Amino acid sequence: MNEAIFTTNNLWMMISTILVFSMHLGFATLEAGLVQKKNVVNILFKNTMIVCIGLLTYTLIGFNLMYPGADYAGGFFGFSGFGLSVPEGNPIDYAGGNYTYWTDFIFQGMFAATCATIVSGAVAERIKLMPFLIFSVVFVAFCYPITGFWQWGGGWLKEAGFYDFAGSTLVHAAGGFAALAAVIVLGPRRGKYTSHGIKPIPGHSMPLATIGVFLLWFGWFGFNGGSVLSANPMAVSLVFVTTSLAAAAGAVTALFTSYYLFKSYDLSMVLNGILGGLVAITAGADQMSPTDAIAIGGIAGIIIPFSVVFFDKIKIDDPVGATSVHMVCGFWGTLAVGIFGVKGGLGQLGIQFMGVATVGVFSFVAAFIIMYVLKLTTGIRVSEEEEIKGLDVCEHEMSAYADSPAEQMAGFKM
Amino acid sequence: MNEAIFTTNNLWMMISTILVFSMHLGFATLEAGLVQKKNVVNILFKNTMIVCIGLLTYTLIGFNLMYPGADYAGGFFGFSGFGLSVPEGNPIDYAGGNYTYWTDFIFQGMFAATCATIVSGAVAERIKLMPFLIFSVVFVAFCYPITGFWQWGGGWLKEAGFYDFAGSTLVHAAGGFAALAAVIVLGPRRGKYTSHGIKPIPGHSMPLATIGVFLLWFGWFGFNGGSVLSANPMAVSLVFVTTSLAAAAGAVTALFTSYYLFKSYDLSMVLNGILGGLVAITAGADQMSPTDAIAIGGIAGIIIPFSVVFFDKIKIDDPVGATSVHMVCGFWGTLAVGIFGVKGGLGQLGIQFMGVATVGVFSFVAAFIIMYVLKLTTGIRVSEEEEIKGLDVCEHEMSAYADSPAEQMAGFKM
């Protein structure tokens, strides 16, 4: 391995880190756009804190739980000590000339927090701030790294032949199942499911939501492209193609499916279709041909509207569609590796199912327990009055927009 | 060519792809900011779909229409078959060590959709959604690749000595002329041109518009910088300098010109001045000195306010100024290659004029025909009532902002 290629590989991994970082802004704006005006500060606060908490816990413990080293190969759990320490030896050798130790850590660290962010959208508009942050700390410090270790850290799933290129299972389905558990413990927003039927609670800003989805797609070039773990020209560029085509196909099929179902060009469904396509291709982005990618993303786009309606029917209230996008399409994308592409085949399909199911069950159960314990101790839900007034005023003593002429005037006297 | 430089070159082309992708978000936010609040979902919907449609049609047909291969050199039209297929041989040889086949496709694919996006802004606030999407499919599948082939695909314009580095003509003027044709067929927004004179219809969010322009500039580093088609240090960094200085000069001259004309510091003009500078430098970004770039961008910034006023006078109603920015400054920038820089000279100027004029006429006529056929068949314009109520409620059954206290309350009961 020569120094020049090492430098280039590492550069790409660092840029991927920046791209994955920008996904946090994507989540923040998407989720802010899909909640009501009175809960915007709260969702921004949570999303801002999650990145920060995620990076710090990953420094302290997560990284060494997820990548404890070869000693724990094939296992269920490993840990190589607190904090970071640069290994001895020539940096070029740390990862066969692909990236440095620091790059490894920061790239993985940016990934870690996305998992908790997925939950934040699903529990929006009624969860208390502090319990949620505690949940995030625990989830991102322990749960995500443990299941992550199973596969990417070289644990038992890896050994079983499971394949999850960039995290349809390990990030998205894990986060999505946790979100489902959290929503079940927490209950729906007041007024959403009434005796007269479902009462939609429209998000307060479609521009913010759209910005969020574009930023997520933008960041996904690093999420998937960086998962090649080097700047290998053919591999990374193929991943760019499959990722983008799956997103594009998801949008188009979501458009037609939702038009067929609701006779309406629903922007929020198209946006979710794009995300569904992205989540679905993630497990096999390096394995698929363009046509496979279009099929996988396109099917995700069809699943999305049905899934959103289904969860509403069973009264799982998820304001941003995180369960449909991350859990359902993460599941689908993981299976798709056993159907399409180079690895497709019944055997692989079985292993894929087993992998996503075990990770899903683990994440679900872990999230359920954490949430339940918090419910019994600190409480997890704001009061009815606070929910009606909004979390911004009640938890943050602030409103997201101070913008009427009368409010502006208020600045001119005590 | 060595592997390391190949990897770096390809990396830059992939990053340029991401940057060009982010221009779609730039267009989406710019256009959303410059329309009325009641048409925001519609414009976001269109811009989101265009990227997706663009990528899919480019996969199916566009790429092979635009780059049919050496067999068609010097011609008017070529086609090398449907779909994508990786050529045999060592990837490094595909483009002389500059990029892989996949990178080539995805970079070009991201470019393709920008052309149709230019149109979307100009026809905003009154065009029906479905006919517009059909227009986009046809335009991006056929028209853009055909004129693109003339030059970048190695067709007759190329052979004639025409020079268009990154698309002042092939992307911007092409899109701008198509926009003009579309606006002519469609007619102005109701109430814009009255017996009492011109009634301005202010955009609903200057922050969104400003975000859009910054994102476009951001993406332009990839649009122009990527058009070097390698990471050549001197070439790409010069392009960065000329591109940025042209944008900066466009802002400054647009500020003074519009202050001189209207006695007002008009933010929308400064924003258009930046875009005008960027469009203008695009044809010769690799040919110009910093001083040339400042001159070219500065002249574009002077042109913009005059052009905007002119089009309003002749009742061409273009809510975002796409014709001024893309058509007029694209024209200017193409000519500038024959005036400034290494290639400057009367002969070249003639060829430049011929090139932009033929591409312009082709795009104009093609867009006119497509729009006209749609007008006669599906109809292209919403009804007066829909226009007054806004496309969001009428075409999407949704509003972009659901934000008054009363609306928020609405969430609490059926």
Added chain:
Amino acid sequence: MNEAIFTTNNLWMMISTILVFSMHLGFATLEAGLVQKKNVVNILFKNTMIVCIGLLTYTLIGFNLMYPGADYAGGFFGFSGFGLSVPEGNPIDYAGGNYTYWTDFIFQGMFAATCATIVSGAVAERIKLMPFLIFSVVFVAFCYPITGFWQWGGGWLKEAGFYDFAGSTLVHAAGGFAALAAVIVLGPRRGKYTSHGIKPIPGHSMPLATIGVFLLWFGWFGFNGGSVLSANPMAVSLVFVTTSLAAAAGAVTALFTSYYLFKSYDLSMVLNGILGGLVAITAGADQMSPTDAIAIGGIAGIIIPFSVVFFDKIKIDDPVGATSVHMVCGFWGTLAVGIFGVKGGLGQLGIQFMGVATVGVFSFVAAFIIMYVLKLTTGIRVSEEEEIKGLDVCEHEMSAYADSPAEQMAGFKM
């Protein structure tokens, strides 16, 4: 030095340029979010113009003032002539294979304007547009390059052993001290400090402010990462780690400190905490271990709320907290190089203090004089009536949001 590494190094420096560029959008959105609705166009206008002006003056004069060459080594002032001119010789030799002349210029040029942008937030909502732009021209053309030369250009501070990796002093403290001077000359917004106490004037959009902070963090990867001045794998990736951890720690400590002080989860403080952490790590981002970085950022996050309250107490009215973030944390971060990390030690601490103090005094005095002269000549403050009505309507004849149903209707007749 081989061509391949040169290409990669230069590529990273160009990408860093793009990232630093995106900080201008970050500043624009952050500042727009933290002002009142009636002053949004004005702040966007200023931030847009500053980048453009900065690039142009840097072309004309700034670059050659800041980097006049080895002839002026160890001095206080140097100048190598107007405009840009590519040096003779092989481009690879210009900077030891790290970047080209053009890259050098454009990277430094993007940095330059950030200094003036820092001021723009602090003087928002009451300064006249034109005098502010004149101030920016002078500041960015002369003041920033002169102090910049002292260190980065190889002047006397450099020789004295001062260390400022990426500009805690040269960019942030310089801008922050200038902001302080400007605020003192200008006075607080009317109605902020009343006989009954401090009247908060809430910003009009927390989503915009949050987007701004994420974009600044995003750009800081290039601001600090690019300051390595090559793509050196270990160096740059360490900078990524320290930068991100400092930001994360700043958020967490700002959260707890402001909760302790105000019993409230104040989003604006957390956002400022992130920025404080970023500013503070900037002086020594390449010198610190992850633990050091957490300590430096964490202390910055504790400082922020105290500092904000302090400046309000002494009636320094700074709507966006620029003095606290840039001046105070820039000061802190500069000192931190003498406390933590490889260079830590009493001698270095003294030098660091001396460096930041002299640069601070110079910037403060220079800004004070420029502002004062403008106050006596053109005047720098809008009238009371204009301040009440808002700068958008009074200086720009425009409003940032045109969005009530009645206004929308207004489009339909003259």
Added chain:
Amino acid sequence: MKKIEAIIRLSRFDKIRDALALIGINFFTLQDVKGFGLQKGEKMVYRGSVYDADYIARLQIDILTTDDMVDAVVDAIISSGKTGEVGDGKIIVYDVQEVVRIRTGEKGSEAV
């Protein structure tokens, strides 16, 4: 003195304004209101749930005028504001005890 409140369609505002100007009424106060009435709001769809917006955005015009102008104003609004479809709105006439112009302190018909 009378106050006339008219709750009208957004789309008729300009026609009504012109009609009022023709009879010499150039002064009024406008506000955004939400109307609940016979005409239902638009059908809306959000994330798969179809619902009716339960109100319609409307404008309320408040006009202060002298007693003798009332009929003219009412007629002007009816003729310019009517589409004939459900939802055209209402005009309400009140008696006002006193009107004062803040600038001058003038009262009654001097003040409008």
Added chain:
Amino acid sequence: MKKIEAIIRLSRFDKIRDALALIGINFFTLQDVKGFGLQKGEKMVYRGSVYDADYIARLQIDILTTDDMVDAVVDAIISSGKTGEVGDGKIIVYDVQEVVRIRTGEKGSEAV
């Protein structure tokens, strides 16, 4: 004819709407207002300064109705809008001289 203006809590809107519907009142006009009264606004904190929002967001419902319905409407609003805490709001009844339906020109009780 009477006009009834009720200034109510946001959180009681739906209850009040239902109560009105029960007595046959489905038509009204709604607007966002800001109330200054006994109940103070929320405690707010911004960048370290604590302050009270000096008003509370409220809704104003305007109902036109015939004289005989007034008591029923007032009672319906009181029973559905009352929480017992300071800040429940006010109901105001005015005499209206004339009501006209723009669509038809009908007047008086025909028009509501």
Added chain:
Amino acid sequence: MKKIEAIIRLSRFDKIRDALALIGINFFTLQDVKGFGLQKGEKMVYRGSVYDADYIARLQIDILTTDDMVDAVVDAIISSGKTGEVGDGKIIVYDVQEVVRIRTGEKGSEAV
């Protein structure tokens, strides 16, 4: 009982609020309105077209009060709200038939 509606300049709101507080009026309802009157809106420029904003943003204050307070309130508003320039606004006094406090059901002067 009377209701006083005052349409005022935004910039005078705080002065008026203070003046009202001095005479014991701390309760009122505020709304954003748009005024069309002698004073024209600002000159605006958008993409090269110059136009006048045809209205001015104003505040409307609604005060319920007993008959004996009316003159004091009107005087307070005039003295604190007047700039002397065209556009200071209007004060309108209505007779109110009944006022009810939702919280207690109290009526008349007890309720304000």
